[in-house]
Amino acid sequence: MLRIALDAMGADNGVAPVVDGLLSSLQNKQFYALLVGNEALLKSFLDSKHLSDAILQRIQIVHANDFIQMTESASTANKRVDTSIYQAMQLLKKHEADACVSAGHSGATMSLATLQIGRIKGVSRPAICTCMPTITSNPSVILDAGANTDCKPEYLVDFAIMGFHYAKKVLGYANPRVGLLANGEEDSKGNELTKEAFKLLKSYDFFKGNVEGSDIFNGSVDVIICDGFAGNLVLKASEGVASSINIILKQQIKKSFLNILGYMLMKPAFQSLRNKIDYAEYGGAPLLGVKKPVIISHGKSNARAMECAIYQAAVGCETQVCDIIQEAFNNQDKGS
């Protein structure tokens, strides 16, 4: 049975959403959970849930004394062997777990995944791969969503290869189309970094050229490549727009009774919209380019987001996406 190591500590809202998400996922999916964190805390939390033996038998608490707080620097993560994320990563390293999920300090998770699990041979830098809703029925994939603030053109090529195989194997897209995020669609557009990357990417069959910020949501390509700084900016700006529209609309709705009535009638439509653009439904973000499935969840993840992140870890194992990426780099696969 699949074994997933779950870092229970260090998320913004404590252990509750992590454990609640785990319990939901255990009901829907057959796997064995290694719950890493403070044993006394986790045990009392599980006890309060009056769980069935069938569920309890699939949870093992792995004690860790310490955890890395969000305000700390990631640079010491590899020396702090008592932390929950270090211990979770060790389970993966020692083949006691098949995948690892954490909503704790993302810098520490990335650093430990790279140092302890190791990069896939040929991959210059691992990248965070995030799914985004589009106006079509298929989400798009953007990487790097924040792991590498400063990139070289070759890194972007590696992100493209990894994103292509992720979209193909994990999302099941027949022929994923890959675009390079730039300030215009024309071949001549871009900054120094993307212009160089464009030249390198031209020989790949999956490469469809430059795309713009708006293409993330319109389904014109399946995979969008950028450096981690740009990826972070566009994702946070997008969240900001969605949340601002929500706030402004609520301000307007309160202004008249007819608006309120209309809003009540439209609630199902708003709920569908919310489900479609809710980050929780997309779970966490896989760190592609390390040898085993590592899922980085948002520190603010709710139980639903943690549940989905666990499913993502399971799919990562089942589709053997890490092995497929390794094979692609071995074969210098041009995506045809």
Add this chain to the structure above:
Amino acid sequence: MLRIALDAMGADNGVAPVVDGLLSSLQNKQFYALLVGNEALLKSFLDSKHLSDAILQRIQIVHANDFIQMTESASTANKRVDTSIYQAMQLLKKHEADACVSAGHSGATMSLATLQIGRIKGVSRPAICTCMPTITSNPSVILDAGANTDCKPEYLVDFAIMGFHYAKKVLGYANPRVGLLANGEEDSKGNELTKEAFKLLKSYDFFKGNVEGSDIFNGSVDVIICDGFAGNLVLKASEGVASSINIILKQQIKKSFLNILGYMLMKPAFQSLRNKIDYAEYGGAPLLGVKKPVIISHGKSNARAMECAIYQAAVGCETQVCDIIQEAFNNQDKGS
């Protein structure tokens, strides 16, 4: 009376939105318009409107044989003296106009503004300054929105100084707060470029540190500084989110009669939202850092956007924002 040179040619939807926007603005504001473009075309268009003498007396057509198409390169703009944008810029250069507005090729406009009108002494690079809606009653200002794809740290400092004075003088903010767009709010966040810029900006009183993509819309600062590549990405991603939400919501609304009824009742709220986030209301984007007011409008501008762009040009003249920026650079003003 204020004289505004208006490039009538080269916009995506032809002369109609440009001239219609001009006619609306002439009704609301006392100024003299120098309408630059094909004389026969513009004359027949104006004739068809049956304008009053009072309006006609404030329009002078300045003939230009040629114009730069959107698909052309900006690099030859300075040699094509017969184009409408070249002629419009000459009117500004020769003191026959006080400001210039164009919805034509933005690269050509930037290039000609820099080469013909010239940079303000001390400004390393002119930047496009765009107003964005926020959840507060005050828009925020983002620059550079696309003029410079690759920047040096000093450029970002110049953008900050220009943005500060624009927000203070043109938008009337008492103490504009300036933030640097980065992948996190902590001082340690950023890429190589923004980390260096951060060090330089620290000595300015107006500088409030790093801000994230979502801060563009929440009013936490008034001015957001970034390179033109990042600025273009976040603006286009933001437009993409707003338009996708609109499309998804419409798909949902069609699914039930109650949704449609609710939508009808909520129409005033949606209209207010649309007005608030409609780019047209924000007009064009001033190119800050050149010696005279130059407004770059979106190629797809409708008449309302052109009208607002003309008001912006007028405000640019009335507030003497170019002189104020020159003074700030003369004095090495730290924004206190």
